Amino acid sequence: MxxxxxxxxxxxxxxxxxxxxxxxxxxxxxxxxxxxxxxxxxxxxxxxxxxxxxxxxxxxxxxxxxxxxxxxxxxxxxxxxxxxxxxxxxxxxxxxxxxxxxxxxxxxxxxxxxxxxxxxxxxxxxxxxxxxxxxxxxxxxxxxxxxxxxxxxxxxxxxxxxxxxxxxxxxxxxxxxxxxxxxxxxxxxxxxxxxxxxxxxxxxxxxxxxxxxxxxxxxxxxxxxxxxxxxxxxxxxxxxxxxxxxxxxxxxxxxxxxxxxxxxxxxxxxxxxxxxxxxxxxxPTFGYDICARRISSQTNVAERFDLSRWRVAGNGADMIRPDVMQSFVDAFAEAGFQASAFLPSYGLAEATLAVSIMPPGEGIVVELVEETELSGAAGDADRPTRYRAIVNCGRPVRDMTVEVRDESGNVLSDQTVGKVWCTGPSLMTGYYRDPDATAACMADGWLDTGDMGYMSGGYLYIVGRAKDMIIINGKNHWPQDIEWAVEQLPGFKSGDIAAFAITAPGGEETPAVLVQCRTSDDAERAALREAIRDRVRAITGMNCLVELIPPRTLPRTSSGKLSRSKARAQYLAGEIQPFAIAA
Known part of the structure; x- marks a missing residue:
């Protein structure tokens, strides 16, 4: 052609x-x-x-x-x-x-x-x-x-x-x-x-x-x-x-x-x-994910598609998952797609768009980071040693400077997780008619992105949104770690799970996990709840509240991403109704 x-x-x-x-x-x-x-x-x-x-x-x-x-x-x-x-x-x-x-x-x-x-x-x-x-x-x-x-x-x-x-x-x-x-x-x-x-x-x-x-x-x-x-x-x-x-x-x-x-x-x-x-x-990641899932074993990929000239397969707008990217490569390699075409990036509207871009041809690069280093809970002997693959989001774009800082504003050394700040000519002038919100995220020409990450050899690695961190009993947990663990159970896909913290009836904080469930069998649901609790306990060391909800219930942003904050608000307000637990 x-x-x-x-x-x-x-x-x-x-x-x-x-x-x-x-x-x-x-x-x-x-x-x-x-x-x-x-x-x-x-x-x-x-x-x-x-x-x-x-x-x-x-x-x-x-x-x-x-x-x-x-x-x-x-x-x-x-x-x-x-x-x-x-x-x-x-x-x-x-x-x-x-x-x-x-x-x-x-x-x-x-x-x-x-x-x-x-x-x-x-x-x-x-x-x-x-x-x-x-x-x-x-x-x-x-x-x-x-x-x-x-x-x-x-x-x-x-x-x-x-x-x-x-x-x-x-x-x-x-x-x-x-x-x-x-x-x-x-x-x-x-x-x-x-x-x-x-x-x-x-x-x-x-x-x-x-x-x-x-x-x-x-x-x-x-x-x-x-x-x-x-x-x-x-x-x-x-x-x-x-x-x-x-x-x-x-x-x-x-x-x-x-x-x-x-x-x-x-x-x-x-x-x-x-x-x-x-x-x-x-x-975003979910676009590659859904395409890889739609390919059936009967599809002649090489006959239907030709992806050999696709040199920049950009990825951004949500957390980049290396397992999803690998699934896409596995599904479409026969069509000529090359893993080196992946171009991870990081950005946000407050910086106009791009903050960092991976140099073309370098593909998906990950670092395995010990979970406690990501959560700030290093030295917690009660938690098992676990690692998460963090994707390299590239180098700061031209004219953009990126720093990773601690809560006091001090610049952190390489491979130390903190708040991601950036500055450059493409930052917004502010939020329209909202000086308080502008002052909350901008200072001296720098933008607090609200994201957590670290620098390594001039490259930026994003860990997650600071506001999504689940803090229970002084211990920090990333919701995506919980969500990704549950997604490994059969029958789930990206976006089926939302994790966040709630206050239990006794007054203690506990993780809550909303899971879109497709089975109507009570026995299967009971077994699923227990399997999810086991997965979350393995990640957090704590019991959690598991709520099974109908498919297509979890709220999305207008760009299709899971909105954890809205899911939490709707759940607490009773707008998300879980399936009843059989007696």
Whole structure:
């Protein structure tokens, strides 16, 4: 197969992988300038249906032209510089044009999530309402399919709801566009877990472009690179890494919608195989996990897939699990996938995106670390010696400095676990209208990431989220150690288990483990509870509360990650109802 073969039945041809335009690595003063430059070439964005068939080839020139029309319509509607414009981030040309159009109009785009399969209408409307309260936009744009929900949330907060399919039909009288300033806010980004207490991350043009340049240099971007993505545009890895980075670094991209990937995960790999120019694609760990699990023993992997040109298989956004990565290699090696293609990384929206990236070609590198060193419980003779494989998340990206500090702010030596701090030109200016939250995580130009980790030979290793640590009787336990141990029991997969601490009726702290259970047999459930208790006791040395719950009960963030804090809150509030224990 060649790129020329990827022609849709109606004759559509994707934007080319290569063109004569000289490549620039995000060395622009503003995002508008970056789009203007990309529009001079022939590359662009390509949107595909659930089966990976091309439905729209959207060159950067078309995007720039549509963005200008959107800007004129916004100005005609009374939008002023500094206004916030909320955009439901559906993967498609409408969102792309409105995002850049909002910037051209001097306003700030605010990507907000689509509904997910986790939770229902009420939950989604509630999340939108809270986020609209936080960013206080003048308008909320949405695709027609979710008009009822979006309109309900918008009207509840006094925001003008706008169906973007009708907005495109409005007149677009040419108007003077406000000048974009490098140090001005470009957009607001909400973290994937932001629901009850949302924090809008304010990112400037300069911060964004600095991080996008670092991203391109870190991946050793080439003229022959092409990207495939299913990541949502309301999450930083999807928005920044797989939408804004391709524009500012002039890369053609092929997109599947996130919901289409969720229904047919292997369509992602089919699209990579079909587009033989594809060399770049990112996913959290669970994306690789679900693909490896979907391959049956009857599938002729080598005949269906060709992953031999996939040189950067990026991994980030959640804890990277080496066992899952190995399973993916085992499943797809026959299709030409090389383990060295894995590119672990670490980042967060508060740093725009990338903090560290593994040099291409080095693959997954792990260090076995004794559990007590990870938990800070070294010297506890009552606990057995156990090790966890910690994945190397690479070197700090260009212009980024990383330190690991203790609770007093002292920089720790190599291979000593502490709080991860970073500083560089791509840090956020702060959380929008939340100076207290900003002050809680930023000091003297440094960002407290909230993650625990350590440095080793210039590389960063991430251990876990500080707030997720389970502390019982002065002993520290990482919830993922408990969750991963339980997942080794037959019938479980990543994301089926949530571990956290609760206060038992007697007043003592105890670990609680919520487990999504698929069996309805009481005897099997009883045996399962006992097996889980044994696993947790082996890890923690303590008894735990085991609650079996229905499948698809554990809450997720909008990017699909398990939300332990929300699971704990819902369980304590009685919103998660465990199966009854048979008498």
């Amino acid at each position: 060649t790129e020329k073969n990827n022609v849709a039945p109606d004759g559509l041809v994707p934007t080319p992988t290569e063109c004569a335009q000289p490549r620039r690595f995000s060395d622009f003063a503003t995002v508008g300038e970056a789009l203007d430059y990309a529009a001079q070439g022939s590359r662009g964005l390509n949107f595909h249906d659930p089966r990976g068939r091309l439905v729209r080839a959207y060159s950067y020139r078309e995007l720039r032209d549509d963005a200008l029309l959107a800007a004129y319509r916004l100005i005609a509607a009374g939008v002023q510089p500094g206004d916030r414009i909320a955009l439901i981030a559906e993967t498609g040309p409408e969102f792309a044009a409105l995002f850049f159009g909002t910037i051209h109009a001097g306003a700030w785009p605010v990507p907000l999530p689509l509904p997910t399969s986790f939770g229902g209408r009420e939950s989604y409307v509630g999340q939108l309402t809270v986020q609209l309260s936080s960013c206080d936009p003048v308008m909320l744009f949405f695709p027609p399919e979710i008009a009822a929900m979006a309109t309900e949330a918008a009207e509840a907060k006094g925001v003008t709801p706008v169906d973007w399919s009708t907005f495109e039909t409005r007149a677009a009288p040419v108007a003077a566009l406000p000048k974009q300033e490098s140090d001005a806010t470009c957009y607001l980004q909400y973290s994937s877990g932001s629901t009850r207490f949302p924090h809008g991350v304010a990112v400037t043009h300069a911060a964004l472009l600095n991080n996008l340049a670092a991203h391109a240099h870190g991946m050793h971007l080439r003229d022959s690179d092409r990207c495939v993505s299913w990541l949502p545009w309301y999450h930083d890895m999807g928005l920044v890494g797989c939408f804004l980075s391709p524009v500012a670094n002039q890369v053609s991209v092929d997109y599947l919608k996130t919901e289409d990937f969720a229904r047919r995960p292997l369509a992602w790999l089919d699209l990579i195989s079909r587009n033989q120019g594809t060399t770049l694609s990112y996913s």
